[in-house]
Amino acid sequence: MKPSTAITASAPSRIDLAGGTLDIWPISLLVPDAVTVNLAIELRAEVTLEPMGERKLIARSRDRGKQATRRLPLRREDAHGPLGLLIRLVAAFEPERGLKLTSCAAAPAGAGLGGSSTLAMATGAALARWTGRRLAPRDLLQRVMNVETVELGVPTGNQDYLAAQHGGLSAYQHGPDGTRRKPIEIPRGLSERLVLAYTGQPRHSGFSNWEMYRRFVEGERVTVRRMESIARIARELQDALTDGDLDAAGKLIGEEGRLRYSLAPSVATDALRHADRAARKAGALGVKVCGAGGGGCLVAFAAAGRTESVARAIEATGASLLPVKIARRGLRVTAP
Structure with a gap:
């Protein structure tokens, strides 16, 4: 052509x-x-x-x-x-x-x-x-x-x-x-429960992923167990979203987020943890970093009726809100 x-x-x-x-x-x-x-x-x-x-x-x-x-x-x-x-x-x-x-x-x-x-x-x-x-x-x-x-x-x-x-x-x-x-059929109200925010600190996904990858392939037992737990959470999240159970989905996302922080020291930053704490205090059922972490974005899953409060709390930490349109x-x- x-x-x-x-x-x-x-x-x-x-x-x-x-x-x-x-x-x-x-x-x-x-x-x-x-x-x-x-x-x-x-x-x-x-x-x-x-x-x-x-x-x-x-x-x-x-x-x-x-x-x-x-x-x-x-x-x-x-x-x-x-x-x-x-x-x-x-x-x-x-x-x-x-x-x-x-x-x-x-x-x-x-x-x-x-x-x-x-x-x-x-x-x-x-x-x-x-x-x-x-x-x-x-x-x-x-x-x-x-x-x-x-x-x-x-x-x-x-x-x-x-x-x-x-x-x-x-x-x-x-x-x-x-x-x-x-x-997965998109559950009604899903996008209205999600708050996406950019911390202003860009990250290099390859480096964080490489640290997790290296620990896993070297057989580090704690990392292997955590990866298996993340797989379990992902399967349960698939089921929760398929069933339209948004509260369960939000809690599972938070469980995955806490585990991900433990995979490598490079995952969490002060800005991410600050925004994470603020979101949970304001009514987020779960919060997790996006991608491999080490900066960048986080996503919060707000409890019903708490989305605006969660968004304001995250924004108050200095993060910038991004639109969530599916x-x-x-x-x-x-x-x-």
Whole structure:
């Protein structure tokens, strides 16, 4: 395909409700009945590709205020700098024509909402259409995840890419044949009970996840037991959400949050703990960090009628509130 007009793709970010880190291979296989539950939200990443006459790439991130220019064909050493992931993705699809790539991510960088993976999925989908590659959804996800793994230099899980691809509320069940998605009907009133806040301290998910990963694969007994407990909580959360039992769901999210703090010293920060305590005192049934922790966002599940109080309490700690609008649709591509 040689597009003469722009191609645009977008994908939602996610709130991981329970079972994060269990989506990283081989933890996903070694923890029995591992499940990850997440909710896609309309903090979308959008990518637009436009044709250029010159045989080069111009990559521009509107939200980060960064731009990079590279000659085509791309070389391995070209993938450096703050837009290195975008450059690696373009290289993986080997475009023949020059292009301008413009990205914009609604989720704050380093927020723990899977923003970089969401952006990568949107970029990969746009590039597949641009180059005429007919990739099955599973193959697109695998290619994008592999490219980001190289960029991070540490193992990555698959839940961020899956949420970006599918949207909605989902339980991802990990097993010997890979990951199977089980959609969950969104319970009435779910989004009204969630408070999402950004502490203002960005984090690097790869580093926190790597610490948990290392402890697990080295057989540290306490970490293994805690991972197994997180898997149990995720299964119970899947059941609670399926049954529409929001109070039970909120308490399970809080149980997962307390366990996650204990997985590695890098998970909790003073800002996260301050906001956590304030939210619980104001009426949150449960609070947990988003993603691997170490900064970024936290999500609180308020008791019925306490959402505004919880939101005010968290905001008073200096955190910024983010909107929780459920993304019922995942990856979108618009092209001629």
